[in-house]
């Protein structure tokens with residue numbers, strides 16, 4: 001466990017990692033047994049074995065790992081065990097890495113508190129993705145963990161992302177209200193926001209509302225988002241971006257050479273990031 005300075009340490013450590021690794025890459029560990037190399041299926045725990053090899057080969061190129069819990073919940077108890085082993089493996093071997101439980105939780109206050117305990121205390125993730133739909137008392141139990149980060153969905157990468165998030169509420173679209181209102185919540189310094197890479201044209205507007213907060217940006221790779229477009233308006237002087245790619249990296253290959261293929265895909269993105277950071 002880290003000390004009470006953790007809240008600032010958390011962000012500071014991330015910034016230090018970004019500078020040292022010249023990377024703001026987050027690798028999504030979205031393990032699908034139908035997609036991993038078949039030779040791993042005879043392992044006792046194929047999901048963990050796959051993750052372990054990906055993590056060992058890419059931890060120096062990435063600053064964050066993001067398992068999406070759906071890909072573990074889908075396999076029941078075995079999947080949850082694999083998630084636990086994965087987060088423990090990262091925390092024990094690469095403690096500098098920022099870990100994200102992509103669980104998209106949020107409920108009435110006392111239920112949110114239990115979600116927060118599950119991911120922050122039991123599993124010891126650094127952060128969790130949370131949906132804002134149920135409002136302040138559904139998010140504040142996560143924010144109360146001053147040593148942890150709550151990553152609130154603002155403008156998501158999917159096609160339907162604008163169905164509700166783009167609706168006008170008075171003068172503003174809903175996603176802008178989410179950003180503005182969340183800044184008024186207690187411990188809002190513990191927030192990051194999700195903005196999809198497929199929505200690059202919205203970053204200038206978003207940065208007017210949240211000039212300094214880190215943004216988690218999924219959608220590069222398989223969903224077609226473009227790194228350069230996102231960085232044009234998304235970058236801050238501290239970088240302020242975590243760019244996620246899941247399938248584009250972990251399934252770059254699907255035979256015995258899958259680790260090398262994943263490493264190469266991560267390296268290509270890291271090199272592009274190094275160039276952007278050097279400007």
Ligand SMILES: O=C(O)c1cc(=O)[nH]c(=O)n1[C@@H]1O[C@H](COP(=O)(O)O)[C@@H](O)[C@H]1O
Nearest residue numbers: 068102129156157196218222223245246247
């Ligand atoms: O919160 C997320 O991470 C997320 C938000 C969003 O707007 N879009 C989005 O794709 N994601 C997640 O980011 C990952 C993207 O995976 P790839 O499309 O394979 O790179 C998945 O785990 C998604 O659930």
